[in-house]
Amino acid sequence: MSGVVVEKVQAFAETLLPSMELELVEVxxxxxxxxxxxxxxxxxxxxxxxxHCRRVSRELSDFLDVEDCIAHGYHLEVSSPGxxxxxxxxxxxxxxxxxxxxxxxxxxVEGQKTFIGNIVKAEDDAVDxxxxxxxxxxxxxxxxxxxxxxx
Numbered sequence: 808m809s810g811v812v813v814e815k816v817q818a819f820a821e822t823l824l825p826s827m828e829l830e831l832v833e834v835x836x837x838x839x840x841x842x843x844x845x846x847x848x849x850x851x852x853x854x855x856x857x858x859h860c861r862r863v864s865r866e867l868s869d870f871l872d873v874e875d876c877i878a879h880g881y882h883l884e885v886s887s888p889g890x891x892x893x894x895x896x897x898x899x900x901x902x903x904x905x906x907x908x909x910x911x912x913x914x915x916v917e918g919q920k921t922f923i924g925n926i927v928k929a930e931d932d933a934v935d936x937x938x939x940x941x942x943x944x945x946x947x948x949x950x951x952x953x954x955x956x957x958x
Contacts, residue, residue: 809837811876812876816836827862828852833847834847835847843877843879843880844881844882845883846886848887850892861885867883867885891958894910901930904929906925907925907956907957908923908955910936910953924939924944932947933948
């Protein structure tokens with residue numbers, strides 16, 4: 808059921824957000840200690856304000872009331888992805904060239920699974936980093952399990 812909710816919210820948000828000059832980063836729907844949480848992360852070129860979150864939350868609430876796709880209680884949270892936002896694909900890596908990232912791989916490369924460094928280049932389904940010690944690192948996108956900006 809949570810997969811269906813995520814898909815419906817993603818589809819709606821992807822049509823709603825461009826008109827607000829915002830983009831969808833991620834949708835999560837999961838059971839946590841205090842109950843079900845529908846978490847929607849949004850971003851914009853100029854950043855995210857409380858007003859952005861309020862407007863999107865109101866629109867999503869109205870949509871969910873009409874669609875009635877969640878049969879139990881839940882909490883809706885709309886927020887910015889934060890300073891250590893997830894990097895989901897090539898477009899994110901290209902957008903954050905020059906920024907520091909932490910990348911975790913699916914399998915070891917030369918005995919290492921985690922790489923931290925500045926994104927130098929992102930093209931042809933690969934990401935090049937300058938690691939913290941200055942060493943260059945070339946990672947193929949399909950190797951990457953998880954990536955996020957790092958402080």
